[in-house]
Amino acid sequence: MAARILLLALFLRGLNASRDESSVNQELSNIFNELWRLDLNRMTPGIDYNISVQNKAGFVTQGSTVVRDQAPQPLFSSVDEDKMKRTTTFFLLMKLLDNYERSASVPEQYTPEEITEISLFLDAVLETQVMKRAHTYLVSKGKSSSDLTTFKNQLNWIWFHLYNRQRDTGPDSCGFEHVFVGETRTGSEIAGFHNWVQFYMQEKNTHLDYKGFKAGHQDSPDSDDHVLNLQFSWHGAVKPVGSAFIGTSPEFEMAVFTIVFLMNTERSTKVVVDIDQCQLELLVVRHGNSIGTAFPKLLSSNSRHVRQQSH
Numbered sequence: 001m002a003a004r005i006l007l008l009a010l011f012l013r014g015l016n017a018s019r020d021e022s023s024v025n026q027e028l029s030n031i032f033n034e035l036w037r038l039d040l041n042r043m044t045p046g047i048d049y050n051i052s053v054q055n056k057a058g059f060v061t062q063g064s065t066v067v068r069d070q071a072p073q074p075l076f077s078s079v080d081e082d083k084m085k086r087t088t089t090f091f092l093l094m095k096l097l098d099n100y101e102r103s104a105s106v107p108e109q110y111t112p113e114e115i116t117e118i119s120l121f122l123d124a125v126l127e128t129q130v131m132k133r134a135h136t137y138l139v140s141k142g143k144s145s146s147d148l149t150t151f152k153n154q155l156n157w158i159w160f161h162l163y164n165r166q167r168d169t170g171p172d173s174c175g176f177e178h179v180f181v182g183e184t185r186t187g188s189e190i191a192g193f194h195n196w197v198q199f200y201m202q203e204k205n206t207h208l209d210y211k212g213f214k215a216g217h218q219d220s221p222d223s224d225d226h227v228l229n230l231q232f233s234w235h236g237a238v239k240p241v242g243s244a245f246i247g248t249s250p251e252f253e254m255a256v257f258t259i260v261f262l263m264n265t266e267r268s269t270k271v272v273v274d275i276d277q278c279q280l281e282l283l284v285v286r287h288g289n290s291i292g293t294a295f296p297k298l299l300s301s302n303s304r305h306v307r308q309q310s311h
Contacts (some may be wrong), residue, residue, distance in 0.1 A: 028263070029273040031137050032256055036276055038129040041087050041249035045224040049079040049200075049247060053221045057212030057231035060240040063188050067231070067238050070212030075230070076200045089128060090197065092121040093250045097181055097198055102235065104183040104191060107170035108162050118160050122152050125251045134255035143262040158258060161290045175291030179257070180250070182234065190232075190239040194295040195253070196246045199232075208234045214241050219300060227278055227298040243295050257294035260284045277301060 036042075043049050054071040084090040099114045101107075110118070125131050126148065135151055138144035144151050162171035165178075166185075173183060182193025193199070202208035213221050214229040221228055229243045245253055260269055261284050268285045279300040285292040 023272045025271045025273055028271055032273055032275050035130050035255055038133055039249050039252045043247040048083055050077045051075050051223050052077055053213045055212050057214055060238055064238055065188055067211055071210045074203050075210040079200050088124045089250050092124050100177040100181050102184050104172055104185050105166045105169055107172050122155055128251040130251045130255050158290055163287055179294050184237050188237050190234050190237045192293055194244045196244045208232055225301045227296050229298050243297050257284055261291055
């Protein structure tokens with residue numbers, strides 16, 4: 001519990017932290033901007049989807065189920081689902097979202113059908129220009145094999161290997177479930193849940209209620225931002241501060257977090273990067289040789305950090 005409170009406190013403190021240009025990892029910024037330009041499956045705000053960020057959310061303690069709703073309307077007012085279903089990686093991602101138990105204390109076991117779904121999803125991701133470029137980068141750094149089958153197995157272990165997150169249970173979690181699907185602890189805490197497609201689908205089905213955005217004193221998000229810090233409830237549990245890429249493809253998110261994961265050996269890694277017009281902090285936590293959690297935190301959008309550095 002203390003560790004989760006500390007993680008939340010660090011996140012909140014980071015929202016108001018000063019921007020230090022020297023802290024930006026330029027090498028990772030360069031490769032991530034390459035991946036950004038290659039992400040042809042990324043959805044376009046105002047065309048493929050529309051969001052309404054509304055008002056700033058208030059402070060909520062971890063584990064609380066009482067929260068003031070500062071956003072009377074849903075976050076997503078529209079999403080072109082037909083386009084998502086025509087895009088192979090999005091279509092296969094959506095098939096994976098119902099493969100997991102919501103409670104982190106319930107053991108997980110893949111069925112043969114689910115194993116096939118994972119394999120097809122990874123095959124589709126590996127065919128994208130985004131993951132092909134990520135693969136060549138990791139090979140150049142000696143972090144991955146040039147053999148495609150070996151790299152696929154590496155991705156499978158990083159993201160889909162089942163492990164014990166809670167004590168005294170069987171394997172009950174994996175990186176993909178935590179990051180892309182979300183989990184609950186003790187019924188009152190949301191763990192993970194950093195993917196915008198899952199957010200939209202759960203909001204559409206009235207299982208999720210967006211409560212407002214989270215931001216520092218000088219920053220307010222726009223409807224075309226591709227990263228948001230936000231607050232929401234899900235099946236009665238509350239996420240005081242969450243974050244997610246918005247509109248990006250699953251292959252982009254998986255590539256970015258895989259690179260951060262493999263380029264570092266620490267249990268917890270934080271890197272500051274500039275991607276497109278945003279400055280982000282990316283946090284990746286290991287669980288052995290798999291991802292424990294991974295998420296972006298928006299530090300500045302619409303090139304505000306560039307304007308601040310020029311003053």
